[in-house]
Amino acid sequence: MPSYDDLRATAEPAWHAVAMPSRPLFVVSLNTSSIASGAEATLAALRELGASGGFDVTATGDTGVSWAEPVVEVRRPGGPAVLYGNVTAEAAPAFARAAVSGIAREHAIGIIDGPAREGVPALADLDWYRLQVRWMMRNCGVIDPEDIAHYIARDGYATFLRCAAMDRDELIQVVTGSTLRGHSGSFFSTGTKWKFLKDARAEPKYLVCNADEGDPGAWVNRVIMESDPHLILEGMLIASYASGATYGWIYLRDEYPLANRRMNMAIAQARERGILGENALGTGVRFDVEVVRGAGAYVCGDETGLISSINDMRGMPRIKPPFPAQQGVLEKPTNVNNVETYAAAATLLRIGADEFSNVGTEANRGTKMFTVSGAVARTGCLEVPFGTKVSELLDAAGGIAGGLAFKAMQQGGPLSGLLPAHVAAGLPLEPEPFRPLGAGMGGGGIVFVDETACVIDLNNMVSWFLEDESCGRCTTCRGGNQRMYEIFRRTARGEAHPADPQLLESLSATFQYSNCFHGSLSPVIMNNTMKYFRDEYDAHAVEHRCPAKACPGLIRYVVEHQAAAVADAAAICPARAFVQDAGAWAIDDAKCIRCHACKDVAPEAIAIVDKFADAAPPPASPLATIAPETVRVQARP
């Protein structure tokens, strides 16, 4: 097997050829987001243009700039490296002509390697980048994730070599002392977990990399896997040395086929070079890893559900203890960490504990990756120091789009919470400040919500998800989520019962007895919204009115003006709800499904009105006639 120095010697020319190319090089971001924006067509178009246009074309992963995909970086000998956005295949010819010898101003996002020029700002000065400390993301959108040479040439696997020369307890101590805690949202000390595994007596020991990333609105793990897969493998190798684990599984959700392909490629390339296997880079460390493809189950993100799933069972979480470090995959001691946690560990050990502690807060040193989406002007993935304020993150994302007001933040998936703007804006992004609010920070997905959203509608989405994804093992979670969803559904239908708020409160108190966190955290968003948006609950349940005009049972679509566009509206209606009488159009409310298609084509002519503005509301749902007293639950002793 080649030595590390040999690997490095062969890797460097390959990297230099793209880092300092001898003629212009167009580097196209190829990731799930960019492909959705047509980046494959851009790549093909640029390849064809480059063949005769005197430039080369290659690919990279994800810069995090989803808001301007397809993104292309152009590196030029003697010129600045420039990041460009919105380079579609159609725009490619004109773009290439300009970018090959100068700066293509209309597409320029920023200058990567220097100050502003020709009216194009330095990347580092943009709102999107100014906050960022791209430690874990330093290779994202820079190297070709499908070529291990790029990773190695940029010091890849050198950190592992250094760690493998350290005493294992000292190594674990560095990780523990750094304050590094699980980036999945668990925020459990990573060093302590590695120590549990090291101290476990049974053999063999295993590692799991949790790449299930099930929180809707989060794609942090995807960005790392699609952009820098070896960083994760290096983190796992370090953990394997520290803990004595000899085999690992990367449990990767089915929704990420490209990440799956790139992780498998990275594993194959690392095996070929003797980095994974019997004797990693001659250190004596034995470690290999495989990818397990998930199949669409949120609870498989829970570590015990994940372990059940690898163990040929339904992916149902179970009660702890035994903890994974005692009994995990194939009943052997196992450590489960998130993708980003392995990346953070490798990063911490690369830059050293001292520099690491210069960034972040006292309790949470270092950085965290976030994805921002929803009502923001700029959707994407960024890496910022722990302690960055939510309002700063929102500013980086360009604020709320369309001049609308910031209403709320839904962070960390369906189990972490939903906080109103006035509470969220000043919060530092680290776990502690969220806890007294009855919320969590979660694993990095942040969805911003504007004033047009309805809180009941939002709870309908969340409780539907929670009910659908409950594994069904414990009645508390299964039945609890069925009842919670039922209450929100009837509220949206306009059939809320006056006792519903009490029913929700007693449900909330019951959920804590669930087997796993899926159940016990199910009421978090409901609790947050009951506390901060009670007026909206009352508007629906008491006034029979949906202020945002979203809940189907409380609104009506009506023809307000007999304009020409109404004929188009009638033609588009998939429910055939339009009727014409003596030339005048009307909407048959019994047929209308509130899909909004008519208003999309005839926004002026169609109006949404309160259904019960002057009619009697429907009777409360008979399902809710249980007296609330009979369902009171004792607080946990």
Added chain:
Amino acid sequence: MLENEATLEIQHLVSEFKPGDGDLLAALHKVQHHYGYVPKIAMRVVARQLRLSEARVYGAATFYSEFRLIPPPRTLVGWCSGPACRFKGGEHVRKALEAELGIGMGENTGDDKLGLHLAQCNGTCEHAPQIWVDGKVVGPLDAAKTVRLARELKEQP
């Protein structure tokens, strides 16, 4: 295909998988990749190969939302149920799809031409609200665009 012929084919397909090695998901994926769904008979073969009870394999195959137990439609339309899509009118898109195609999530049209699948956010939220037509992201949509698209899909040969 005759039943034992099918059995042999599936046996061959899953012959690389071993008992007690965490291979069940991989075996089911391989079957689904080959047939487009997981036929009942495949569960029996997989159970035998991995030395698991048929009930356990059936339990797993029905637990995960990505395994289909019925043949796939010719065109599969995935609807994103995630938050960014929801806030931007994802429910309108769902209602328009269901009404225009006359089917609900998880169902196929009578001629198996089109099917709807409830999908989870894959982080391409800048295209919200969106659907996936045979895996390809289409968005941002609104209800009217969705109805037009659904009508085009129905018209396809």
